[in-house]
Amino acid sequence: MRQSPRDKRSPVIISKYLLPREVEVAWVHQHRAVLIAPSALTLAGLLIALVLSATYVHGLLNDIMWIAWGLLFLRLAWKVANWAVDYFVVTSERLLLTTGFLTRQVSMLPLGKVTEMRFQRTLPGRLLGYGEFVVESAGPDQALRHVRFIPYPEDLYVLICGMLFPSSADDEDDEGRPTEPVADVL
Secondary structure, eight states: EETTOOOOOOOOHHHTTSTOOOOEEEEEOOOOGGGGGHHHHHHHHHHHHHHHHTTTTTHHHHHHHHHHHHHHHHHHHHHHHHHHHOOEEESSEEEHHHHHHHHSSSEEEEEGGEEEEEOOOOOOHHTTTTEEEEEEESSSSOOOOEEEEEEHHHHHHHHHHHSEEEEEEEBTTTTTBBOOOOOOOO
16 A cells, blocks of 8 residues: 555556645555456466367467467456556545546545445455455445455555544544543633
């Protein structure tokens, strides 16, 4: 997870969607686990193509098989290219999800409109280190509802909840515990 303003190397693709008054708090790519299925499919296709090419398949059928594997490889390259430009961004005012390599899509939700936020992790998510946010807001149409394959999910969840429910420093002691209100004495 990249947190700002300490990390000044945030991608330009993020900053062009920020408002002038907005402060970027954190940004992440989707977890690399999103690339496991396309990678496994491409590798399995390569192994099958190598075995069949070396033993059974010759001629035109061999060419068709290698073209099919080339298409699998191009699909993997497309998924990697999309992953490289997709970001989940937390700012001082909004949650942003930018997706798409050729067709850019930016979904956002103002922090003030968030009514509920759930965090969930499947068993593979727990093993590999990713989770999913389910964000609820007022209104029927929600541009940003499911945010899948989020790395550092606990850290981001605590960060976002801290922004949604800020504590007042005046109402806490040095250790963060609430203090009793002090009555005014005349």
